[in-house]
Amino acid sequence: MNFRLRQLGFLWRLGLSALIFVFFIGFFASAAHMWFKYENRDERPGLTLDDVKAQYSGLETVSPLLTSLRGGHPETLKGPDRETLIKWLTGDKVAENYDSIDIGSAAPSEIIATSCLQCHSRKATTADPKAKAIVLDYADDIKKLSVTRKINAAPIKIKANSTHAHAPAMATMSVVIGLLVLCTRWWRWIGGLLMAAVGIGLLADIGSWWLSEYSDRWAIAIVVGGMVYNVATTLQLLLVLADLWLPGGRGEQSSKS
Numbered sequence: 001m002n003f004r005l006r007q008l009g010f011l012w013r014l015g016l017s018a019l020i021f022v023f024f025i026g027f028f029a030s031a032a033h034m035w036f037k038y039e040n041r042d043e044r045p046g047l048t049l050d051d052v053k054a055q056y057s058g059l060e061t062v063s064p065l066l067t068s069l070r071g072g073h074p075e076t077l078k079g080p081d082r083e084t085l086i087k088w089l090t091g092d093k094v095a096e097n098y099d100s101i102d103i104g105s106a107a108p109s110e111i112i113a114t115s116c117l118q119c120h121s122r123k124a125t126t127a128d129p130k131a132k133a134i135v136l137d138y139a140d141d142i143k144k145l146s147v148t149r150k151i152n153a154a155p156i157k158i159k160a161n162s163t164h165a166h167a168p169a170m171a172t173m174s175v176v177i178g179l180l181v182l183c184t185r186w187w188r189w190i191g192g193l194l195m196a197a198v199g200i201g202l203l204a205d206i207g208s209w210w211l212s213e214y215s216d217r218w219a220i221a222i223v224v225g226g227m228v229y230n231v232a233t234t235l236q237l238l239l240v241l242a243d244l245w246l247p248g249g250r251g252e253q254s255s256k257s
């Protein structure tokens with residue numbers, strides 16, 4: 001193809017550049033959308049791999065309290081107290097038994113007060129900041145950390161709906177952007193590299209939405225594929241933008257040929 005973007009007149013370049021900024025706004029909006037929609041999918045703050053797993057494969061969240069008690073944390077906790085807490089958390093009356101002295105050596109609230117609060121309290125002054133991020137002062141704090149439950153993946157209908165909206169539109173968009181890059185002055189291999197990254201990234205991302213039905217290990221492919229796709233697309237757009245406005249534009253080009 002001999003056509004080059006830099007042969008375009010000012011208004012064409014202006015329009016194309018504005019559209020590239022529209023793409024960037026779109027990417028920003030997708031990122032914000034993902035954050036708002038998935039951030040709390042695993043019912044814990046922050047967007048993590050678990051949110052992706054929860055969305056696409058479903059996730060069983062085990063109570064963080066239970067996990068850490070079973071893992072032997074804190075080392076200073078006495079055996080019978082640990083058993084009492086585990087028995088309490090695995091029972092079905094966590095809220096009711098918080099203050100109950102009937103289930104073991106002492107009431108869970110007392111064990112927590114004597115064995116945990118020196119580190120895990122809003123009032124703890126000397127504690128490690130990591131420990132202070134988890135507070136166990138009130139029944140409400142405990143409640144949040146004590147639930148074990150299954151989060152269901154998005155139903156197949158939703159996945160089909162999202163795939164049908166995204167897959168053809170994104171693939172078409174990427175073909176168009178790829179063609180624009182092909183009309184720039186930059187080395188062909190750069191365009192080729194980015195095109196391969198975009199194609200494989202998008203295939204990995206969207207393909208893994210469906211493979212996640214079988215195993216939650218595909219969550220990593222969703223994330224990595226999506227990242228590769230976004231980074232490569234952003235670079236493509238920047239290359240196009242640079243080509244449109246860097247010197248060596250229309251006048252110089254036509255005087256040379």
Ligand code: HEC
Nearest residue numbers: 064065068073074077112115116118119120128130131134
């Ligand atoms: C001597 C201080 C100390 C005591 C006592 C202590 N913790 Fe911790 N706890 C920590 C620290 C520090 C961390 C952060 C560890 C990390 O993230 O590496 C932590 C982490 C945790 C976590 C989070 C684990 C995770 O995976 O996010 C839970 C839950 C927890 N503690 C529960 C308890 C309970 C219940 C008790 C009382 C039975 C207790 N802790 C007693 C210092 C303490």
